[in-house]
Amino acid sequence: MRPELVDSPDFGSETDALLKVLADIPVPDVDPYQALLLDREDLPDPAIAGRPDPRVSLEDLTIELPGRTLEARVYRYSMRPRPIVLWLHGGGFIGGHLRDIENAASGIAANGNVTVVSLNYRLAPENPCPAGLHDVYETLGWIREHLDGDGRIVVGGQSAGAALAAGACLLARDEGAPLPDRQILCYPTLDLHPDADWHEWYFPTDDVPTAAVPLRADTLAGLPPTLMLAAGRDSLRPDALAYASRLKQDGVPTRLVEYADTMHAFLNFPAALSAGRHAIELIGADLRSAFSAPRP
Incomplete structure (x- = not known):
């Protein structure tokens, strides 16, 4: 499948400069x-992560699921x-927080004329696979029951979050639950990657459910649009x-x-x-088109 290519002379130089900044951050000797x-515990730097879009309102909430409570915004x-x-x-299924992606989450809400729920799912190694996957799957059901939307639901995310979104769609399909109307997957990790830093913590055993490695599913038929x-680098x-x-x-x-010519996780660094x-504007435009919403 040939991708639509988005390119700019600035992408490469901006990526090189940011990688240098990130490489110069001291690594603790622990x-x-x-x-x-x-x-x-690190807070995102607004100089690279940006700030919430001022066009949206923010509200923190707790999501009560069987045996646990999750934070969301x-x-x-x-x-x-x-x-x-x-x-x-x-x-990488072991780190990250909703505060890291506030610019993306709020920007998608504003540009897409939608309501965005950003979730802190459980992380490994304290809660290895499939804990986070079940959090996402069950939160989709919680949203249908508790939030005042118009009945249409999208699931999406970035990297490990995109993998959990894809896996939750597979679970919903295979278990006969209502499917999201759309999935948005930004540079996802969809297969086993034994050399990755997170692999052994997230997959501590060889018993890996197919929904946790969506590329290994027998068929993808019946999944949402x-x-x-993807990122070139x-x-x-x-x-x-x-x-x-x-x-x-x-x-x-x-x-x-x-x-x-840009890097993994580029949505984390829109500033x-x-x-x-x-990409935030593109996702918003895609949502407006999918749901026939007017431009904000």
Whole structure:
């Protein structure tokens, strides 16, 4: 499947500059788990992560699921019932927080004329696979029952969050639950990657459910229409391209967009990467088109 290519002379230079900034951040001399805990406490730098879109209202809420309570933040562009987008941060299944992606979540709400729910799902190694996957799947049901939307639901996210979104759609299909109306997958990790830092913590056993590695599903038929975003300088680019191709082959309406010469996680850094800003607007336009919403 040939992607739509989004390119700019600025993408490469902006990516190089940001990678240098990130490489210069000191690494604490502690064991890997303590380093992970410290990383989870870091607050995003607005100079690279941006700030919430001022056009939306923010509300924190708690989602009560069997045996646990999850934190979430709601971004509303309109007080009228609108489609609800469950949006999931990345972080390799072991890190990340909804505060890391406030610009993206709020920007999608504003540009898409939708309500966005950004979720803090459970993380490994404390809660390995499939804990986060079940959080996302059950939160979709919770949203249908408790939030005042217009009945249409989208699930999407970034990196590990995109993998959980894809997996939740597979679970819904296979268990006969209501499917989201659309899935938006930004540079997802969709297969086993044994060399990744997070692999052994997220997959501590060989008993891996298919929904946790969506590329290994026997068929993708019956899944929701899909918007897939890939990054040209991302080691996970093959996952995105392969999944988009399989979706299309299995009859799922699929749009594949690749951002040339930019990095994994570029949506986390919209203040530094124009590719991130463009992608937030593109996702918003895609949602407006899917739901025939007027431009904000």
